[in-house]
Amino acid sequence: MRVSSVVITLGIVSMLTDISSESVAAILPLYVTSALGLSTIAYGFIDGLYQGVSAIVRIGGGWASDRADRPKWIAFTGYALSALAKMWLLLATGFAAIIAVITIDRLGKGIRTAPRDALITAESDPSTLGRSFGVHRMLDTIGAILGPLVAFLILWLIPTGYTVVFVVSLATAAVGVIILGLLVPDRRPRRERIVAGLARNPFRWASLTDRRLRRLMVVAALLGVLTIGDGFVYLSLQARTDFAALWFPLLYVGTNVAFFIFAVPLGRLADRVGRGRVFVGGHVALLLAYACTVVPFGGNATTIVCLLLLGAFYAATDGVLAALAGQFTPEGSTASGIATAQTVVALSRLFASTGFGVLWFGLGRGGAVLVVTAALVVAIVIAATLMRPLNRPIPTQEEARNSS
């Protein structure tokens, strides 16, 4: 079975949008300090703020998508909002305007994620949903890798060419919006179910009370509060090797390359051996990445292994979580289900990075990592036990039809 062409189109839309967003994100600190002559101090203060805003908006996006039964057009709104933010960037001059632009861009991302993942679910055979998400995330990650490279290539050719970066960013975002608007079918997941005689109910939050979905959220939250963020891992690596220090600004590109490599294989593996297993297994990769930062032999190889592990962690959890949430919510409520699961993860990770900061200064770096690593070992064991009943193989559409 091949992956639906709609999933690939959505992947290309995400890729273009990521090129657009990541090219701007990569050069923004440089633009603020070198071109505008401003300090980046205030820049950091808003990070936490829009993380939270984006999480709330995400649930709203999922709800609106299910309510209207129009995932495509809600996702379209999110993508269009991000493209409009890029247009404003060309006119923005002050620091406040730039903060507003970034916030709008993030709002757009919050709105579009869940409806788009619901569309991927609607377009895929339930038995190969993991692979569909794998293909989508692979294309998405290509954008995240290309964005910074395109931006730095432009600045290499024109050191003060920030406007060129913004124009290219706007053009790629606009192309993404156009492709989504013209080429992605307007699926109506709930109406299709009703027409097929499989469901009658309009959207209700009550559809999200499936025991398996609740169990997934508990597991996601448990593991999420022990996911302390790549920033910390990069800082630890940077403090230890000259190689990592020199390439520090690009370590996240390395993680994305690993994510890109593992996205499809791990998605397929999830379909074969159980998505819950791969989701929990991804956290074993995270555990090993933490271990990398404290092992006594810190060479270039350790740095590279660490980035591969982080990439594998994202490949085993990001799309797989959406596939799991999609699997456990009835059609017509998928966007809300996926949005809720993603929000649980986002908020618990936000809590984790804040909490870890406190731990770091209480116990020192080594001690803090040891505590989190030990807690993660226990959490993985609990998560694996909780997820066991959720690992039953998923029937293909054909098998499902035959049995009903």
Added chain:
Amino acid sequence: MSPRVRLVVAGILTLLLLGGASVYGITEIAAYRARLDAPSQMRTTNNTSDSTNAPRVVFRNTAVGAGYGLVARVPLDTPEGTRSVSTLSCDRVFETTSHTMCLRIDRGIVTTFSATLLDHAGNTLRTWGLPGIPSRTRISPDSRLVAFTAFVTGAAYATVGFSTATEITSVDGHDYGNLETFGLTVDGKPLTATDRNFWGVTFTQDDNVFYATAASGGNTWLVRGDLAARTLTAIRRTAECASVSPDGSRIAYKKNVSTTATAYWSIAVLDLRTGEESMLPEKHDVDDQVEWLDDSTILYGLPRIEQPGDSDVWSIASSGSGSPRLFIEHAWSPSVVR
């Protein structure tokens, strides 16, 4: 619209948008090349060999045209005169009679950041990789110690919040490490908050004593550092990027006078004997580590709003009498070498 028509329309729009952006980009590249090949808008010479040891102001040349972004110098007594432009490219530079510290953005498809220590003849002695955009650098008056600050700006959006990395190291290779590893005392109590940041070191005639900025929870402090004891003690609140006067009696720094979340800095001078702080009559927002021209005059850079990437160096009397004066046009990051 039939699917085929949609596909054709999407294809045409894609070509138009990406083609348009490419044409714009190529035009801009051509215009930039033309500007680069044009003669500098200032009087310049490539001859840097004469009177190398004469008192001078060393700075980053930001005049449009040939020599943009390169380290240049002018005689101390004629700062408006012909500038000698070297071949060294730096985004932030500091020079003493025997050494040069050069912080640089190493542009390329993969852009990285570095700090380089050079000797008087221009030979590279040591290079460090920086975790992000270069910010400040200083060399001690006796050229034994160097310090540099960079923003930690590696990761995308929210993975790493605002932070700075500041290191002190000796010219002969002894690393004192990141200032985060020093003990910080504020109001007599140790401060160990998670969000501590340090930047903007300035050295004194005594190699064991330096000043820097510490920040935590939205506050900033001028801190006095003891290199041997590895301690930092806050001596004044709301003061950043300090610079000690040549006679060691005063410290000039930028002081955030904004009442909103967005910072606005004015220059302040603290008399170390009397503890009295006076504000200088510069109305612009000064985001720089100032440099003392002599015991009564301060130099600082101001970006040109209408021309991104260009700036001027201004001077002002440290007593607060008299208004700012344009010192060197199209210049940034001055250091006074005598």
